[in-house]
Amino acid sequence: MKESALLTSLMLVGVAFIWGGTFIAGRHLSVNTPPLLSASIRFLIASVTLSFFLPNKQNKSLLNKNTKIRIFFLGLTGIFFYNICFFYGFQFISASRGSLIVALNPAGIGLVSFIFLHEQIRPIKWLGIMLSLIGVFIIVISKDPTALSMDVNTWKGDLFLLGCVACWVTYSVASKRVISEIGTIHSVFYSLVVGTILLGVTALSTNQANLVNILELSYSQWFSLLFLGVFGSALAYVWYYKGIEKIGATQAGVYIALVPVFGIILGMLLLKEPITLPMIIGGIIVILGIYFCNWSKY
Known part of the structure; x- marks a missing residue:
């Protein structure tokens, strides 16, 4: 393996490690930190960090009214x-379990792109989508197979994480048009800024973002927020899209598995999760599904 190819592989493995770690940090923060406060600080840090990676030149004329509306939606x-x-x-689910449910993202993106953008899906990708759906179903019902007809509160954590999947699939499919207009990094940055403002206003209006709550944040909570903001929401995106530039979206996407x-692994080591x-x-079925979703050979 050439040195440049090795560095690209290591960079993408690093991205997967960071994104795997975001579930640990999210779980740690959710125990005692107001959710909207955590999210607001995370993306304030992320927006500032990502601003240092923006290309020097940006054609402001590309930010027309329709593009701005699409950025707001993102x-x-x-x-x-x-x-x-x-x-x-x-607040209701383990980091390990959450990471496996959110792993449904590639299958969801492929399925929604097929339905709304009429993108062609090859047989091997259909197999990947089906495996991902089956794997996540096994993970979700493994909590308590007899509770499928019980109160929705039983599945609150799973439903929230499935909401994450729905949001990310929507974002990923909708972002394709914006990326083609203003580029990847600017698209991510502007959507971060919009999201930060929305989260900040909501956190302030619900009194989650107040001086008392901020001063009560521990060192470990600040470390988790810095990890999420600097690495999970800024640096990892830069590395991932650099990886796409080097080896293409399909090969880079395989590392998401x-x-x-x-x-x-991190949930077991750091949070002692069973x-x-x-x-x-x-999980094995989901990972196989992700691999097939990103495999373009057939």
Whole structure:
């Protein structure tokens, strides 16, 4: 393997490790930190950090009214609603379990792109989508197979994390038009700014973002917020899109299969989370599904 190819692989493995770690940080923060406060600080840090990676030249004329509306929609779905589901969801669910449910993203993106954008899906990708759906179903019902008809509160955490999937699929499909107009990094940055403003206003209006709550944040909570903001929401995106530039979206996407693997390992090591046999079986099926979703050979 050439040195440049090795560095690209290591960079993408690093991205998967960071994104796997975001579930651990999210779970840690959700225990004692107001969700909207966590989300607001995370993306304030992320917006500032990502601003240092913006290309020097940006054609302002590309930001017409329609593009601005689309950017607002991206910030609303991919940042605002996603993080409400993310931080509220981890109040009820383990980091390991959450990382496996959110691993449904590639299958969801492929399915929605097929339905609304009429993108062609090859047989191997259909197999990946079906495996991902089956794997997540196994993971969700493994919590308590007899409780499927019980109160929705039983599945609150799972439903919030499935909300994350819905938000991210919507964001990913809707962002394709914006990325083609203003580029990837600017698209991510502007949606981060919009999401940060929406989260901040909501946190202030619900009194979650107040001086007392901010001063009560511990060192470990600040570390988690810095990790989420600097690495999980800024640096990892830069590395991931650099990886796409080097080896293409399909090959880079295969590395995403490592995200739930790292999420499970870190959950076991740092949070002492138990892993059940159905979670292992469902996780393996999901990871295979992700791999097939990103495999373009057939």
